[in-house]
Amino acid sequence: MRDGYSDALGNLVDQLAKLPGIGRKSAQRLAFHILKQPDKEARLLADAIVEAKEKIRYCKLCYNLTDQELCPICSNPDRDSSTICVVEDARDVLALERANQFHGLYHVLHGAISPMDGIGPEQLKIKELLQRLQEHPAEEVIIATNTSIEGEATAMYLSNLLKPLGIRVTRIAQGLPVGGDIQYADEVTLARAFEGRWEI
Amino acid sequence: MRDGYSDALGNLVDQLAKLPGIGRKSAQRLAFHILKQPDKEARLLADAIVEAKEKIRYCKLCYNLTDQELCPICSNPDRDSSTICVVEDARDVLALERANQFHGLYHVLHGAISPMDGIGPEQLKIKELLQRLQEHPAEEVIIATNTSIEGEATAMYLSNLLKPLGIRVTRIAQGLPVGGDIQYADEVTLARAFEGRWEI
Secondary structure (H helix, E strand, C coil), rough: CCCCHHHHHHHHHHHCCCCCCCCCHHHHHHHHHHHCHHHHHHHHHHHHHHHHHHHHCCCCCCHHHHHCCCCCCCCCCCCCEEEEEEEHHHHHHHHHHCHHHHEEEEEECCCCCCHCCCCCCHHHHHHHHHHHHHEEEEEEEEEEECCCCCHHHHHHHHHHHHHHHHCEEECCCCCCCCCCHHHHCCHHHHHHHHHCCCCC | CCCCCHHHHHHHHHHCCCCCCCCCHHHHHHHHHHHCCCCHHHHHHHHHHHHHHHEEECCCCCCCCCCCCCCCCCCCCEEEEEEEEEEHHHHHHHHHHHHHCCCEEEEEECCCCEHCCCCCCCHHCHHHHHHHHCCCCEEEEEEECCHHHHHHHHHHHHHHHHHHCCCEEEECCCCCCCCCCCHHHHHHHHHHHHHHHCCC
């Protein structure tokens, strides 16, 4: 018994508290909720965790998460395979798909170059990108890494790597977010918004 | 595929999003975290859910949650069995145990009287309390239901029920929380704080 919990309850709270953004209080609330639910509901959650871990793997082309050999985007013949959008994380694919603006294929790096955290180009899916471009040449690579220092460094690195191969390399635009207030925008964003200004 | 997820991932997100206080964005974040972890970690979480559901039941004396027949408090011979503290929820027991002020036994009602939600005395562990008091007479019952309307109604109901049995019935004090600011306290709390004032 820990914290006045029985062992099985304490263990559930411990496991839930390991999840990101879930403190002990939230873990406790979730655990009590799970205990109050019908057995079937709790079993559905436990099974979903195990099944996802068992089935989900990387798409062998773009390294997005999928339960097939190729992810639904790479295996969709309607997508434009001449354009590849490079992102840091599989969640970025979801966000960009929601924007419904891009109809090419993706490439997920699974991180960004960050010497401080010991992450160099070899830890990312960069050689896989080069290999992919050799096998399936593309006309344009759009670099949609985050606009953080690490994302920018990664964009620069990729650009230096890909341009000599004769591929058009572009970077997503930076500026004021839609609905953004100039008076609340930070200076760097404002500077970028000026740099990237276009004729109306 | 939903929302651009593969099925197994979409199902995991759906199941996580059913938890209280977890929206779709958080569920997505948790799901990706689970997928990034080693298989062993995810299995620990899934097993903890199933094991807790299988093992946890009500203490047959106080209706606290436990994985034994009697909860660790009821089975502790050092606890004072002449005083019973009545609470609404098993989490209240944990909170009161942390305060380390009460050394008697508990009784968990599993709710409070709330006609609006269709919860009457018969839905709570009240007849179990009466039966318990017949088998194990107590000198004092401290009513530590919440200070909400439902908690107060439950306290009143219990008090009317138990006093005729010759049991001393008390209610936890209401007033300003420790560290509380008078200027930010609500009127009802302030009124209670005045009512309950004591000689210093």
